Amino acid sequence: MRSKNYPGLFSLFFCLAVLLTINVSYVGADEESGKKEVLAIIGDQKITIKDMTDKIEKLPPELKLMYETEQGKEHLLREMVRIEVFSREAQSIGLDKDKNFLDRISKIKKALLSRAYIKQKILSRANVSDKEAENYY
Numbered sequence: 001m002r003s004k005n006y007p008g009l010f011s012l013f014f015c016l017a018v019l020l021t022i023n024v025s026y027v028g029a030d031e032e033s034g035k036k037e038v039l040a041i042i043g044d045q046k047i048t049i050k051d052m053t054d055k056i057e058k059l060p061p062e063l064k065l066m067y068e069t070e071q072g073k074e075h076l077l078r079e080m081v082r083i084e085v086f087s088r089e090a091q092s093i094g095l096d097k098d099k100n101f102l103d104r105i106s107k108i109k110k111a112l113l114s115r116a117y118i119k120q121k122i123l124s125r126a127n128v129s130d131k132e133a134e135n136y137y
Helices: 007-021 047-057 062-069 070-092 099-125 131-136
Strands: 038-042 045-048
Touching: 038 099, 045 047, 045 070, 047 062, 047 070, 062 070
Parallel strands: none
Antiparallel strands: 038 045
């Protein structure tokens, strides 16, 4: 019986082993001096405190509270590392060129463009004064 050669499988197991053994910890630093501090490096990609705080700032308020603790920041950093590692692996085996993947990206892009247009062109014009609201109700 012939064994099949799975070059990507070795890479996947290697990445999983790295992720399972990685001990990523958030190092608390004051906001000014710590923004450029590198928390993790994956290939040529650096994850800094600023990257993490930017990501937290974009979250809805109810999720922000969860990630502002030391434990939450550690969790977020681990997740950012996982995403970077697995997205690099996916690209290395060509998943970013897969037809189904590209179709999904196209649909998501259309939906995001539609929302951005509505927000910029339609909702920005919808200024209702207090007087107009009172008259309506």
